[in-house]
Amino acid sequence: xxxxxxxxxxxxxxxxxxxxxxxxxxxxxxxxxxxxxxxxxxxxxxxxxxxxxxxxxxxxxxxxxxxxxxxxxxxxxxxxxxxxxxxxxxxxxxxxxxxxxxxxxxxxxxxxxxxxxxxxxxxxxxxxxxxxxxxxxxxxxxxxxxxxxxxxxxxxxxxxxxxxxxxxxxxxxxxxxxxxxxxxxxxxxxxxxxxxxxxxxxxxxxxxxxxxxxxxxxxxxxxxxxxxxxxxxxxxxxxxxxxxxxxxxxxxxxxxxxxxxxxxxxxxxxxxxxxxxxxxxxxxxxxxxxxxxxxxxxxxxxxxxxxxxxxxxxxxxxxxxxxxxxxxxxxxxxxxxxxxxxxxxxxxxxxxxxxxxxxxxxxxxxxxxxxxxxxxxxxxxxxxxxxxxxxxxxxxxxxxxxxxxxxxxxxxxxxxxxxxxxxxxxxxxxxxxxxxxxxxxxxxxxxxxxxxxxxxxxxxxxxxxxx
Numbered sequence: 001x002x003x004x005x006x007x008x009x010x011x012x013x014x015x016x017x018x019x020x021x022x023x024x025x026x027x028x029x030x031x032x033x034x035x036x037x038x039x040x041x042x043x044x045x046x047x048x049x050x051x052x053x054x055x056x057x058x059x060x061x062x063x064x065x066x067x068x069x070x071x072x073x074x075x076x077x078x079x080x081x082x083x084x085x086x087x088x089x090x091x092x093x094x095x096x097x098x099x100x101x102x103x104x105x106x107x108x109x110x111x112x113x114x115x116x117x118x119x120x121x122x123x124x125x126x127x128x129x130x131x132x133x134x135x136x137x138x139x140x141x142x143x144x145x146x147x148x149x150x151x152x153x154x155x156x157x158x159x160x161x162x163x164x165x166x167x168x169x170x171x172x173x174x175x176x177x178x179x180x181x182x183x184x185x186x187x188x189x190x191x192x193x194x195x196x197x198x199x200x201x202x203x204x205x206x207x208x209x210x211x212x213x214x215x216x217x218x219x220x221x222x223x224x225x226x227x228x229x230x231x232x233x234x235x236x237x238x239x240x241x242x243x244x245x246x247x248x249x250x251x252x253x254x255x256x257x258x259x260x261x262x263x264x265x266x267x268x269x270x271x272x273x274x275x276x277x278x279x280x281x282x283x284x285x286x287x288x289x290x291x292x293x294x295x296x297x298x299x300x301x302x303x304x305x306x307x308x309x310x311x312x313x314x315x316x317x318x319x320x321x322x323x324x325x326x327x328x329x330x331x332x333x334x335x336x337x338x339x340x341x342x343x344x345x346x347x348x349x350x351x352x353x354x355x356x357x358x359x360x361x362x363x364x365x366x367x368x369x370x371x372x373x374x375x376x377x378x379x380x381x382x383x384x385x386x387x388x389x390x391x392x393x394x395x396x397x398x399x400x401x402x403x404x405x406x407x408x409x410x411x412x413x414x415x416x417x418x419x420x421x422x423x424x425x426x427x428x429x430x431x432x433x434x435x436x437x438x439x440x441x442x443x444x445x446x447x448x449x450x451x452x453x454x455x456x457x458x459x460x461x462x463x464x465x466x467x
Contacts, residue, residue, distance in 0.1 A: 096452035175315030178365030197241030205247030431461035
């Protein structure tokens with residue numbers, strides 16, 4: 001992230017006192033430039049590359065909206081904070097529509113708010129740049145169409161996949177049920193030198209030891225009851241390709257001995273045979289359990305664990321990468337609109353608020369199922385809360401406290417709460433800002449500002465007669 005001293009901030013205001021106040025508040029950490037007219041501000045913008053511009057909306061004979069518009073057109077990388085003690089609500093809304101990141105009402109009583117907003121903007125700028133950089137690096141040499149997600153966590157995993165995909169090494173994938181372990185395993189395969197051969201997947205947890213052994217190694221006719229003919233196993237079927245062993249910790253210790261031998265020698269025997277068979281298979285294993293813990297409990301062989309764990313990938317749960325929820329939701333809506341031959345659907349702000357705040361214990365799989373359910377039931381062009389499965393609606397979650405991601409910054413957690421609160425408030429009042437202000441104690445103009453900052457379409461909540 002950029003050093004604070006390298007961050008350049010432009011402040012445009014006709015009040016010398018305001019300019020001095022901002023410079024005193026920010027100058028200790030950042031490089032601050034000041035201008036007391038739009039003309040001076042334009043000159044500085046031409047000469048210097050700024051990270052943030054703080055612009056007064058009302059200047060003598062001029063309007064700060066003009067400069068905001070120019071900045072967004074000519075210097076789109078500059079984030080804008082609009083300030084004013086005279087501007088109307090319409091001016092604030094206009095500034096937000098033109099791309100202002102924040103709006104501050106003068107007089108500013110809590111000066112620390114300035115630093116908080118600047119740090120928030122810089123953090124968002126850095127995340128956007130980092131995501132873009134990682135995406136560009138990954139997509140140069142990696143086919144990533146099957147993975148949906150731009151969060152830093154997903155991009156970091158894709159970077160690791162890029163490094164190991166073309167190397168013939170074993171990979172151990174861990175993560176909760178539903179996070180997409182099999183998708184990442186297939187991603188490794190399609191980006192490997194084995195991509196023209198088969199990718200074979202087997203869920204070890206759903207099979208008995210006898211059946212699993214038969215499926216993987218194959219069997220000879222008469223090897224056991226119902227073995228009416230010879231059958232090749234997955235190790236032969238995937239020869240030259242990739243074999244994905246999901247839920248590997250559900251296998252028995254006796255089976256693990258046989259698997260370890262194949263991994264070490266590349267040789268196995270079909271059930272009921274006395275001849276060795278050579279195989280050339282890349283093995284990727286996965287588990288939703290802590291494998292080291294299973295080793296300590298004696299439920300998984302230590303030697304097999306170290307044999308499998310050459311390269312490890314941990315897929316974080318969806319609740320730890322909520323930035324991906326909107327992207328995943330859009331992709332699943334497109335998928336199921338096509339499947340069920342429905343016209344294009346969108347989600348209401350209330351639905352998105354529910355999706356962003358839900359705990360998603362079933363991870364991406366649960367989200368996908370919820371969107372499929374919603375697309376099927378939706379009767380209009382916008383998915384509403386009543387179209388969602390009852391199990392994820394707030395009133396059906398239960399009496400337990402809502403899930404909280406303690407790994408996210410306080411400011412981000414605060415924004416998520418504000419988003420949910422404002423949507424619930426506007427739904428309750430039918431989009432009536434007077435009632436919303438009376439109930440919440442938040443001034444009307446601040447509700448407008450917060451709605452624009454959080455990209456909440458308050459018009460959606462108004463009764464048809466009031467729109």
